[in-house]
Amino acid sequence: MKLQRNISMNSVINLSSTIFLLLFITLGVSAQESSINVQCPKGTGTLIHPGANNPGIKCMHLAAGDGMVTMADNYQNTGAGKPMYVFSFAELPLPGVDGAPTENSGDYPGWVMDQGMLAANAPAPTIAIDEDDELFLSMTNVGMAMRPDLFDPHTIHWHGFAEASALFDGVPDASISINMGATLTYYYQAKDAGTYMYHCHVEAAEHMQMGMLGNLFVRPRQNRCDTINDSSIPGGICPDGHISGVSTYAYNDGDGSTRYDVEYPIQIGSFDPDFHDASFNVQPLPFAGMRDRYFLLNGRGYPDTVNPNALSTVDPLGNTQVSQPISSLISASPGQRILLRISNLSVTQFYTIGTSGLTMNVVGLDARLLRDGAGNNMNYQTNSLTLGGGQSADVIITTPATAGTYFLYTKNLDQLANDAENFGGMMTEIRIN
Amino acid sequence: MTIFKKSISNRKLPDFFSAIVVLVLSVTLLAPATVRAMIIGETGSHFNLTASEGYISIADGGSIYSWGYSNNGTMQLPGPTLIVDQGTTVTITLNNNLPAAAGNTSIVFPGHQVTTSSGVAGQITQEAPVGGSVTYSFVANTPGTYQYHSGTRPDLQIEMGLYGAIIVRPSSPAVGCSVASAYDHPKTCYDREYLYLLSEIDIDIHEAAQQQATGPGPIDVGSGPFHPEYWLLNGRAAPDTMASAGTSLLPNQPYNAMTRMHPGEKILLRVVGAGRDMHPFHTHGNHSQVLARDGRLLLSATDSSQLAGPLLFTIPAAPGGTVDAIFGWTGKDLGWDIYGHKPSDPMEEHEWAPDHGKPIPVELPSLSSMAFGGFYSGSPFLGAMGSLPPGEGGLNPNAGYAYMWHSHTEREMVNNDVFPGGMMTMLIIEAPSVVITE
Numbered sequence: 001m002k003l004q005r006n007i008s009m010n011s012v013i014n015l016s017s018t019i020f021l022l023l024f025i026t027l028g029v030s031a032q033e034s035s036i037n038v039q040c041p042k043g044t045g046t047l048i049h050p051g052a053n054n055p056g057i058k059c060m061h062l063a064a065g066d067g068m069v070t071m072a073d074n075y076q077n078t079g080a081g082k083p084m085y086v087f088s089f090a091e092l093p094l095p096g097v098d099g100a101p102t103e104n105s106g107d108y109p110g111w112v113m114d115q116g117m118l119a120a121n122a123p124a125p126t127i128a129i130d131e132d133d134e135l136f137l138s139m140t141n142v143g144m145a146m147r148p149d150l151f152d153p154h155t156i157h158w159h160g161f162a163e164a165s166a167l168f169d170g171v172p173d174a175s176i177s178i179n180m181g182a183t184l185t186y187y188y189q190a191k192d193a194g195t196y197m198y199h200c201h202v203e204a205a206e207h208m209q210m211g212m213l214g215n216l217f218v219r220p221r222q223n224r225c226d227t228i229n230d231s232s233i234p235g236g237i238c239p240d241g242h243i244s245g246v247s248t249y250a251y252n253d254g255d256g257s258t259r260y261d262v263e264y265p266i267q268i269g270s271f272d273p274d275f276h277d278a279s280f281n282v283q284p285l286p287f288a289g290m291r292d293r294y295f296l297l298n299g300r301g302y303p304d305t306v307n308p309n310a311l312s313t314v315d316p317l318g319n320t321q322v323s324q325p326i327s328s329l330i331s332a333s334p335g336q337r338i339l340l341r342i343s344n345l346s347v348t349q350f351y352t353i354g355t356s357g358l359t360m361n362v363v364g365l366d367a368r369l370l371r372d373g374a375g376n377n378m379n380y381q382t383n384s385l386t387l388g389g390g391q392s393a394d395v396i397i398t399t400p401a402t403a404g405t406y407f408l409y410t411k412n413l414d415q416l417a418n419d420a421e422n423f424g425g426m427m428t429e430i431r432i433n
Numbered sequence: 434m435t436i437f438k439k440s441i442s443n444r445k446l447p448d449f450f451s452a453i454v455v456l457v458l459s460v461t462l463l464a465p466a467t468v469r470a471m472i473i474g475e476t477g478s479h480f481n482l483t484a485s486e487g488y489i490s491i492a493d494g495g496s497i498y499s500w501g502y503s504n505n506g507t508m509q510l511p512g513p514t515l516i517v518d519q520g521t522t523v524t525i526t527l528n529n530n531l532p533a534a535a536g537n538t539s540i541v542f543p544g545h546q547v548t549t550s551s552g553v554a555g556q557i558t559q560e561a562p563v564g565g566s567v568t569y570s571f572v573a574n575t576p577g578t579y580q581y582h583s584g585t586r587p588d589l590q591i592e593m594g595l596y597g598a599i600i601v602r603p604s605s606p607a608v609g610c611s612v613a614s615a616y617d618h619p620k621t622c623y624d625r626e627y628l629y630l631l632s633e634i635d636i637d638i639h640e641a642a643q644q645q646a647t648g649p650g651p652i653d654v655g656s657g658p659f660h661p662e663y664w665l666l667n668g669r670a671a672p673d674t675m676a677s678a679g680t681s682l683l684p685n686q687p688y689n690a691m692t693r694m695h696p697g698e699k700i701l702l703r704v705v706g707a708g709r710d711m712h713p714f715h716t717h718g719n720h721s722q723v724l725a726r727d728g729r730l731l732l733s734a735t736d737s738s739q740l741a742g743p744l745l746f747t748i749p750a751a752p753g754g755t756v757d758a759i760f761g762w763t764g765k766d767l768g769w770d771i772y773g774h775k776p777s778d779p780m781e782e783h784e785w786a787p788d789h790g791k792p793i794p795v796e797l798p799s800l801s802s803m804a805f806g807g808f809y810s811g812s813p814f815l816g817a818m819g820s821l822p823p824g825e826g827g828l829n830p831n832a833g834y835a836y837m838w839h840s841h842t843e844r845e846m847v848n849n850d851v852f853p854g855g856m857m858t859m860l861i862i863e864a865p866s867v868v869i870t871e
C-alpha cells in the first residue's frame with residue numbers, strides 16, 4: 001500500500017521525522033529521570049493484564065501518539081484503501097514483559113518512545129476488566145511524529161465511570177493532562193459492570209475526530225458466582241439455571257437473563273477525510289464544516305469489517321504497523337447467544353444500527369442493566385438501535401437453529417458507503433455456522 | 434485552529450476562560466431575588482410576551498441578529514422561562530413587535546390544551562399580526578418541564594430564537610423532600626435544579642433574515658440543508674455558559690448554565706431540546722436517573738412507588754422533547770480519600786466511609802510533565818488548593834471538583850471553527866463547607 005501525498009509534503013515528512021528523532025533523543029535523556037514511569041504495584045503478586053477473566057490488580061500501558069490506518073475503499077483506483085492519518089493509542093507490553101526492557105534499565109524510555117511512534121490503532125486497544133478490579137492504566141504521550149509542530153498533551157477519559165473523580169476523569173480543563181515524553185498513571189476501582197468507552201478529552205473535537213477512541217467494558221461479578229457464593233453481595237450467587245463453569249453474563253442480573261456465549265465490542269465511529277488530511281498537511285482544521293464520509297465499525301468500513309485478521313498499514317517512515325486490530329466479524333453457532341457491546345463515539349452524529357433477520361434484545365443502556373425501580377425487566381426487542389455519541393447499549397441476539405449469514409448495518413442507508421463508493425461503510429456480518 | 438499551536442496549546446484554556454473568572458467570582462442575583470437552588474424565570478399566571486428583534490453575542494466576538502421574546506423587558510434568547518404552579522390557569526398575551534417583513538407570529542405549547550382569543554387565524558393556531566397581539570390560555574395540569582415556541586413558519590421563527598421553557602411545579606411537594614420535588618412523588622426530591630435548553634444557530638438563516646428585515650417581506654431564507662455553526666446552552670455558547678446569570682455583558686442572554694452542588698446533594702436536570710437537531714448531553718461525573726419525558730413521570734408498571742426511567746450517562750435531547758433527571762455524586766468507591774484525610778481525621782458529611790484515610794494509589798507526574806486546566810486547583814483533593822506553575826488554574830476559587838457537561842457530538846463544542854466553545858458548561862462539586870450562592 002502506498003501513501004498518497006503531494007510532492008511538497010515529502011519534504012515536510014522528512015523534516016518531521018528528523019525533528020521528531022531529535023526531540024525523541026532529547027526526551028530520552030529527560031525520560032531517564034523517570035518521567036516515563038509505568039506505575040504497577042508488583043508487591044501484591046496478582047499483576048494481571050487486562051483481558052484476563054479473573055479479578056485482581058491489573059495494569060496496562062498505552063502510548064498516545066499518531067499513526068496511519070487504511071479505509072475500505074479502492075482509493076482513487078490505487079487498488080488500496082485510503083490511508084488516513086490518525087491520533088490514537090497503542091498498547092505496549094509492561095516493563096520487563098514480552099521483550100520490553102525493565103523499567104530501571106536505561107533503555108526503557110527510549111524503547112517506549114520507539115515502540116509507540118506511529119503505532120496508533122483505530123480503535124484504540126480494548127480495555128476489558130472485571131468488576132472489583134483495580135486498574136492501573138498508564139498512558140505515555142509519545143508525541144505526534146508527523147506533526148512535530150504540535151505539543152499537545154493527552155488524557156484518558158473513562159466515559160461513564162460512575163462517581164468519577166475529577167483527577168482521573170481526563171478533562172484537561174478540569175484536571176491534569178500529560179505532556180510529551182511523560183507518563184500519567186490513572187487509577188480506577190471497577191465497581192460497576194457494563195459497556196463503557198474511552199477517549200482522549202484534550203481538544204476533544206479534534207483529538208476525537210482524529211481517532212483517540214476505544215472500547216472499554218467491565219464484566220460482572222456474577223461471572224465468578226461459583227467461587228464467591230455469597231448472597232449478601234450483588235452478583236455473589238449464581239442465578240437459577242446457571243451451569244457451573246459458565247461465566248459469561250453481561251450484568252449481575254440475578255436471573256441469568258444476560259447470559260451469553262460469545263461477545264463482541266462494536267464501536268460505531270466515522271471519519272471526515274478532509275479533516276484528517278488537513279491535520280496531516282498542517283492546514284487549518286474545519287470544525288463547523290466537519291462532514292464524516294467514512295462510516296466505521298471498530299475503525300473499519302465494510303468489507304474490511306469482516307476480515308478476521310488485524311489490518312496493517314505502512315507508516316510514513318516505511319514501516320508496516322498494525323493499524324486496525326479489531327475485526328467486527330460476528331461468529332456464533334446455531335442457538336448461541338451473542339452479546340454485542342455497542343458504543344457510539346462519533347463526534348458528528350447519531351447513528352442507527354440494526355439487524356436483518358435477527359432480533360436484537362436490548363438488555364442494557366449506558367452500562368446499566370435495564371430494570372425499573374421495582375426490579376422489573378425493562379429489556380426490549382428491536383431491529384434498530386439509535387445511539388448518539390457517548391451512548392452505549394448491550395444487545396443480546398439469540399441465533400437461529402440453522403446456519404446462515406445475517407447483517408448488522410446502519411439503517412441510515414447513505415452511510416453504507418466508504419466515501420465515494422456507495423457499497424460498504426457501517427456494516428458487518430453475523431455468521432451462524 | 435491555527436497551524437502553529439505550540440504558542441497557544443497550554444495557555445489557551447486559561448485565556449479562553451479568563452473572561453468569566455470575574456463573573457463567576459462575583460455572582461449577581463437577578464431581581465427579583467431568586468429562591469435558592471431554583472431555576473431563574475418568570476413566575477405567576479399571566480405573562481405578557483413581546484416578540485421582537487435584537488442581537489445575541491457569541492464568545493468568538495460574533496453578534497447575531499435574532500428574534501426573541503421578552504416579558505415586559507428586553508428581548509432575550511431563549512424566551513423567559515415561565516414557572517407556574519400546577520393547577521394554575523396560565524394566560525399568555527403575545528405581542529408581535531417583529532419587523533413587518535417577518536409577518537405574523539404565534540406560540541404553541543406542546544403538552545397543554547390551549548384556548549385562544551383575539552389574533553388572526555393561522556395555519557396551526559391563532560396568530561398575532563404585525564403590531565397586533567393574541568392571547569393563549571391553558572391550565573397547567575401536570576407538573577414537569579415543557580417548551581413553548583413559535584407556531585408560525587417554525588423553520589424560520591424557531592431558528593431565529595422564538596422558543597423557551599415552561600416549568601410546572603407540583604401543587605404540593607412530595608412528602609419527605611427537604612427542599613423541593615419535581616413531581617408529587619418522593620423519588621423526585623431534589624436540592625437544586627438547573628435548566629439545559631439546547632439549540633443551534635445556522636448563521637446563513639440569520640443573515641438572510643437580517644438583510645430582508647427592512648424589506649417588504651415575506652422573508653425568504655431558502656430551504657437548503659441546515660448547517661449550524663453555533664450551538665447554545667440556555668441561549669449562550671461556551672464559555673459564556675459559565676458567566677453569571679443576568680450579566681450586563683450579555684443583555685439578551687440572561688440565563689447561564691453553570692452548575693454547582695455539594696457531595697450528597699441531588700440536582701434536578703431539566704433538559705430541553707429546543708432546536709432541530711438531536712444532541713447527546715453527556716454528564717461527566719455520574720449517571721443521571723431519568724424521572725420523566727415530556728412532563729410525564731415514568732413509574733414502574735407494578736409498583737407506582739418506584740421509578741421506571743433508565744440511568745444514563747448521556748441524555749439524548751431530541752427536538753421538541755424534554756427530559757427530567759436526577760444527578761447525584763458522593764465520590765463513592767474511588768478507592769482513595771477525596772479529602773486527603775489521615776485515618777484519624779474526622780469524616781466529612783456524605784464522605785464515602787470505606788475510603789476514609791486511604792491515599793491515592795499512584796504518584797502524580799512532576800509538575801513539568803503535566804498540563805493544567807483552568808478549573809484544576811493544583812490539588813487532587815476536594816476543597817484543597819495546591820501549588821501550580823504561574824498562570825495556571827485560577828477558575829475554581831473554592832477548589833471544587835470540576836466536570837464538563839457537554840454535547841457528546843464534540844463538533845458542537847465549537848464556536849464556528851474555534852474550539853472550545855458551543856454546547857458546553859461545567860459542573861463544580863464544591864466541598865461541603867463552601868456556601869453555594871446562585
Ligand SMILES: [Cu+2]
Nearest residue numbers: 154200202207
Ligand atoms: Cu488527545
